[in-house]
Amino acid sequence: MELLWFVFFAVLLTGYFALEGFDLGVGLLLPLLGRTREDRDRMVAAVAPYVLANEVWLVAVAGTLFGVYPLLEGEVLFTLYPLVVAMLLCWVLRDAGLWFRRRLDGRAWRGFWDGTIAFGSLGLSAGWGMTLYAAATGFTASPVHPVGLMLGLVVTLLFAFHGWTFLGWRTPGTFGATRSGRMLVLSGLVAALPAAGVLAGALPYLLEHSAPPASLNVLSVMVLPFAPIMLGAQIWVWRTFRPGKDAFRVPSFF
Template structure:
């Protein structure tokens, strides 16, 4: 049972990096593109669906690996707070940047999207490095690595989502290219997780608790997967929303 829930944890974490990674990456690239409304509109339909993976990850940590969750919150509290603040700032920028007209208003919230995206990438690098026991300086370096791979993923996503635009010149415009960039985005979290697997398994909740969680959670998984497939089928091509 512990192996099953470790697998669920790994899939949720990898799924978050693969999907939310391009959202964060596009946010990082906003200061460097002149087609910011088109770029934000390209990720708009996917943001909330991709964040569900993080919510699910937090739930699995709380229910199946409470000791690990406690260690992350206590030992990496500043980094976790930075991650949450960055999440709020990035999402606030996405929601508010088109609520009023005016270049100053839009520029401010566009900067908030970029700053929040950078904070998310750096914070995730710090969390991953901190879990492995690396010193704080290496956590900053790893955060930069995460930011770079997310930016690459976002660049590839824009080329795939907006094939007729000049938003991401030189990037692969195929689904295969996007899948490759997703694999690159996942690598910074999959490699440490594989190394830490024995330690994570040792901190799982009792088998009885995991069995009850399985009865409660596993029936919901097909709904989550189905919703993700629906979002991608509906919004993978076509007009870019202008609400954001």
């Protein structure tokens, strides 16, 4: 049962990196590729249908972490408290930018919220790299470490590449690239590599610190039946908003 839940947790975390990675990547590229207001609208429009569906994976990761590995909750929150708070603020800023950028039509208004999207995406991307470093050290080292900062840079670059690949798939040729669905899957796997590497190294530790079997059995009954629903909803989103399906009709959130 412990191994089953480790596999489930690993799928959720790597799936989050592979899916939310392109959301954050598009946000990172907003100041670089979005040279005009129309370009920025198109970039946000391309990613808009996927954002909320992808964020569900993070909620599932957090719930599984604290349910299956309750002893880690104190270590994560105590060791990474400033970083966790900073990442939550970046998450709020990024999502606020997505929702508010079109509430008014002024240039300054849109510029401000476009900036929060880029800043929030950068903070989340770098924060995830630093979090992975802390996890790889067993939460014994500060994430603000040269190696942690370097891993934050690596994750940021991987997400940016994944976002660029996504734009080439969702809006072929619009931002200088045309990418196939196979290339998008490949870039998603690459974006998830740091998380997969840390999970592989942490396997013995996580198995030893799993919740008692009785708790895992209860979680299995309560949680696992909803996994097909989550997967089915994700498939529906991708089939509904695949390339050619009104990529530019809604230029942003409402």
